[in-house]
Amino acid sequence: MTTAAVIVAAGRGTRAGGGVPKQWRPLAGRRVADWTLERFRAAPEIDLIALVLSPDDRAAWEAFADTPGLILARGGADRAASVRAGLTALDGRGVTRVLIHDVARPCVSGRVIADVLAALDTHDGAAPGLAVTDALWTGADGEVTGTQDRSGLFAAQTPQGFRYDAIVAAHAAHPGGTADDVEVARAAGLRVAIVPGDPDNLKITQAEDFARAERILRGDMTVRLGNGFDVHRFGPGDHVTLCGVKVPHDRGLQGHSDADVGMHAVTDAIYGALARGDIGQHFPPSDPQWKGAASDIFLRHAVELAGQMGWRVANVDCTLICERPKVGPHADRMRDVMARIMGLDRDAVSVKATTSERLGFTGREEGIAALATATLVRA
Numbered sequence: 532m533t534t535a536a537v538i539v540a541a542g543r544g545t546r547a548g549g550g551v552p553k554q555w556r557p558l559a560g561r562r563v564a565d566w567t568l569e570r571f572r573a574a575p576e577i578d579l580i581a582l583v584l585s586p587d588d589r590a591a592w593e594a595f596a597d598t599p600g601l602i603l604a605r606g607g608a609d610r611a612a613s614v615r616a617g618l619t620a621l622d623g624r625g626v627t628r629v630l631i632h633d634v635a636r637p638c639v640s641g642r643v644i645a646d647v648l649a650a651l652d653t654h655d656g657a658a659p660g661l662a663v664t665d666a667l668w669t670g671a672d673g674e675v676t677g678t679q680d681r682s683g684l685f686a687a688q689t690p691q692g693f694r695y696d697a698i699v700a701a702h703a704a705h706p707g708g709t710a711d712d713v714e715v716a717r718a719a720g721l722r723v724a725i726v727p728g729d730p731d732n733l734k735i736t737q738a739e740d741f742a743r744a745e746r747i748l749r750g751d752m753t754v755r756l757g758n759g760f761d762v763h764r765f766g767p768g769d770h771v772t773l774c775g776v777k778v779p780h781d782r783g784l785q786g787h788s789d790a791d792v793g794m795h796a797v798t799d800a801i802y803g804a805l806a807r808g809d810i811g812q813h814f815p816p817s818d819p820q821w822k823g824a825a826s827d828i829f830l831r832h833a834v835e836l837a838g839q840m841g842w843r844v845a846n847v848d849c850t851l852i853c854e855r856p857k858v859g860p861h862a863d864r865m866r867d868v869m870a871r872i873m874g875l876d877r878d879a880v881s882v883k884a885t886t887s888e889r890l891g892f893t894g895r896e897e898g899i900a901a902l903a904t905a906t907l908v909r910a
């Protein structure tokens with residue numbers, strides 16, 4: 532089963548104003564589109580994403596051109612035409628389920644994505660909806676002209692999910708002019724389930740919606756913590772590399788890279804705070820290009836990834852566990868080296884050491900272990 536997302540981002544955002552289409556405007560430290568894409572990249576169920584762009588948004592085409600897992604499609608004159616372009620771009624890729632989402636809904640949650648997909652087990656389509664709770668009026672010339680029955684009414688959200696072949700056929704058969712893809716699906720006779728929507732999953736439409744979305748995203752989580760742990764065994768050699776510093780020793784540390792156990796633990800703590808796996812996933816030991824690699828490559832990558840995801844490292848704390856070599860005389864140099872790599876002040880980087888009282892593998896001087904904690908804050 533291959534699950535794709537079509538994110539339609541070819542609109543002009545005329546109601547939001549601002550001189551730039553709303554998806555390219557800043558929001559809580561990133562662009563609206565970056566938040567939306569990140570939400571789908573973070574969803575474990577999503578295998579690939581088609582991003583539908585306006586031919587006029589040349590900078591976006593260039594920026595996203597070589598992004599792995601992202602297929603770019605040329606948008607049309609209205610939303611439905613852009614959806615069709617996204618669906619066509621997925622043709623021949625074995626897609627069985629597709630979620631269609633407005634780029635202008637950057638606060639969509641993993642819960643909503645999962646619920647829509649789960650409902651596709653029993654329905655041809657599924658979409659989040661919020662039961663209307665306010666009274667509904669009709670009005671004209673600034674006056675109320677009547678009250679509408681709100682029972683059974685829902686406010687429709689995205690992502691709207693469908694079996695891929697069914698929604699492609701439904702769009703091909705529809706003359707156009709629809710509000711959303713659920714309308715297209717129902718016109719083709721498909722059954723669409725309503726799953727609980729999320730009040731925070733707003734569509735940025737008017738200028739004032741940016742402030743609400745910003746509050747939601749910033750309030751989402753402002754601090755993240757991650758931990759890292761690593762061990763390397765001793766082997767032949769005349770030095771060890773710890774937290775980027777070459778320390779003379781009567782043995783070396785063994786590993787695929789330079790075996791910098793401290794820097795590896797710090798790197799893993801950052802990946803951990805981002806919930807993005809560990810060094811081995813990003814730099815597989817089976818790949819010969821990382822043999823003997825200096826570990827600053829890994830740490831730089833983790834810090835860059837944090838930036839791309841809207842986070843910055845605030846501080847790290849690393850504890851090296853070994854009987855020898857003595858770390859204390861080198862600790863400040865280690866802090867300086869790692870601070871420079873991460874773009875931090877030395878005060879935000881702690882390196883300390885302990886023995887294990889001659890107990891265990893570190894006590895027997897078979898290897899060195901390292902523990903690290905990283906704090907990330909919103910960039």
Ligand SMILES: Nc1ccn([C@@H]2O[C@H](COP(=O)(O)OP(=O)(O)OP(=O)(O)O)[C@@H](O)[C@H]2O)c(=O)n1
Pocket residue numbers: 539540541542543544545546547553554583606607608609610613614632633634635636734735736
């Ligand atoms: N030709 C179009 C029109 C709209 N959309 C996308 O459809 C979604 C919902 O549309 P809407 O909120 O109406 O966005 P805009 O069309 O950009 O806004 P406006 O109507 O204010 O211009 C948005 O993600 C928008 O980018 C699209 O991909 N192609």
Ligand SMILES: C[C@](O)(CO)[C@H](O)COP(=O)(O)O
Pocket residue numbers: 610633686687688689710711712734736
């Ligand atoms: C698809 C949609 O998000 C459902 O609420 C919405 O209809 C799209 O926005 P528009 O303002 O109607 O173009």
